[in-house]
Amino acid sequence: MPVADSSLQLWLPSLAHIEPAHPLRAWLPRADRLPDGGIGYLGGLGDHFHGVDAGVPxxxxxxxxxxxxxxxxxxxxxxxxxxxxxxxxxxxxxxxxxxxxxxxxxxxxxxxxxxxxxxxxxxxxxxxxxxxxxxxxxxxxxxxxxxxxxxxxxxxxxxxxxxxxxxxxxxxxxxxxxxxxxxxxxxxxxxxxxxxxxxxxxxxxRLPSPAGSELTGVLSDDLLLGALAARAGVARQSRTADAIAACGAGWLIDLQDLPAHELAARWWPLLQPLLERRDVVLHFASGERWRHKPLHRWRFWRGAGR
Incomplete structure (x- = not known):
C-alpha cells in the first residue's frame, strides 16, 4: 500500500551493500526506525503507487x-x-x-x-x-x-x-x-x-488504469518509475545535482540502482544538506526504513549499530 507521507523520501540500495565506513551509516543511529517497507525494486514501487506488485504489467x-x-x-x-x-x-x-x-x-x-x-x-x-x-x-x-x-x-x-x-x-x-x-x-x-x-x-x-500515488514528485532516471509517475499525474525530473538540491517534501529521490561507492562519492555531498534541514525517510531496497529529522543530528548519545 502506498505510503502517505509528506517527508522527502530517499530510495537507497540494499543496506547490506552499504559498508560500515559509508557516510550514510553514521546517520542511522540518530534516526527513528520505522516499520519495514517494500523489498526490492517492485516492492519499493508498490510503497508509492497503488496496486503495483510483482504482477505489474x-x-x-x-x-x-x-x-x-x-x-x-x-x-x-x-x-x-x-x-x-x-x-x-x-x-x-x-x-x-x-x-x-x-x-x-x-x-x-x-x-x-x-x-x-x-x-x-x-x-x-x-x-x-x-x-x-x-x-x-x-x-x-x-x-x-x-x-x-x-x-x-x-x-x-x-x-x-x-x-x-x-x-x-x-x-x-x-x-x-x-x-x-x-x-x-x-x-x-x-x-x-x-x-x-x-x-x-x-x-x-494489458494497460491498467493509472495507479494513484501520494507523492508530489519523482526524481529518477528509471523508466517504469517515470511512467507510473506520468500516469498518476506526479511531477517528474531527471536525477541531477540541481534537482536533488531543490527537492522538498513529498518528493521521491530514486537512488536504489546506484553502487554504494558511487552513492558515497558523487551523491552524498548533495544528500547530507537535505538530512540536515529536512524531514527525510530513508528507505533501503532491502526494506529497512528510518526517519531522520533535522534535530536528530544532535543525538550524539545514540550508539552506532542500531
Missing amino acids: AAAITREFLAGDAGGALWLSADPAWVQPDMNGVRLLACGRMGLDMDEAQALAEPLRPVFDETGMRLELSTPDHWHLRLPADTSLPDFAAPEQALGEDLAQHLPQGPDGRRWRVLLNDIQVLLHQHPINAQRQARGMSPVNSLWLWGGG
Whole structure:
C-alpha cells in the first residue's frame, strides 16, 4: 500500500551493500526506525503507487509512456540483455541499460524479427535499450521474472516453467543463438562494452488504469518509475545535482540502482544538506526504513549499530 507521507523520501540500495565506513551509516543511529517497507525494486514501487506488485504489467505501462499506443493490446517487455555462462549455468549480468544507440539496436533486432513474426508477435523498439513485443490477443502468458529478481543468478531458476513455459524457453534459446555471433557484439566487445546476447522477457499484460500515488514528485532516471509517475499525474525530473538540491517534501529521490561507492562519492555531498534541514525517510531496497529529522543530528548519545 502506498505510503502517505509528506517527508522527502530517499530510495537507497540494499543496506547490506552499504559498508560500515559509508557516510550514510553514521546517520542511522540518530534516526527513528520505522516499520519495514517494500523489498526490492517492485516492492519499493508498490510503497508509492497503488496496486503495483510483482504482477505489474510493466510492458504496457512503459510502452504507453514512450509511444502512446499501448491501447488494449497485450504487451511483453523484451529488453536487450547480457548473459554469460559459468560453471553453474548461465547468468543474467545486465538488462535494459546496455548503452545501445538506435542504429545498433535496429541491427541487432533485424535477424530477430522473422522469429517473432512467425509466432504472430511484433517487435517494437521503443528506445534503443527498451524493446516491446505486441502479442496476439489470445496469447497465454506464464509468470515472467522481473530483471531485478534474476540479475546475477542462474537463468534456469527464473525462466517460465512447465508446458506453458516451454515455447518461451525455446524462443529465448533461438534469440540467443541469433545474437551470439552478431557482428555488432564483436564491435562492442572491441570497444570494451558488454555484448547484447539475449533478451529478457517480463512485465506482460494489458494497460491498467493509472495507479494513484501520494507523492508530489519523482526524481529518477528509471523508466517504469517515470511512467507510473506520468500516469498518476506526479511531477517528474531527471536525477541531477540541481534537482536533488531543490527537492522538498513529498518528493521521491530514486537512488536504489546506484553502487554504494558511487552513492558515497558523487551523491552524498548533495544528500547530507537535505538530512540536515529536512524531514527525510530513508528507505533501503532491502526494506529497512528510518526517519531522520533535522534535530536528530544532535543525538550524539545514540550508539552506532542500531
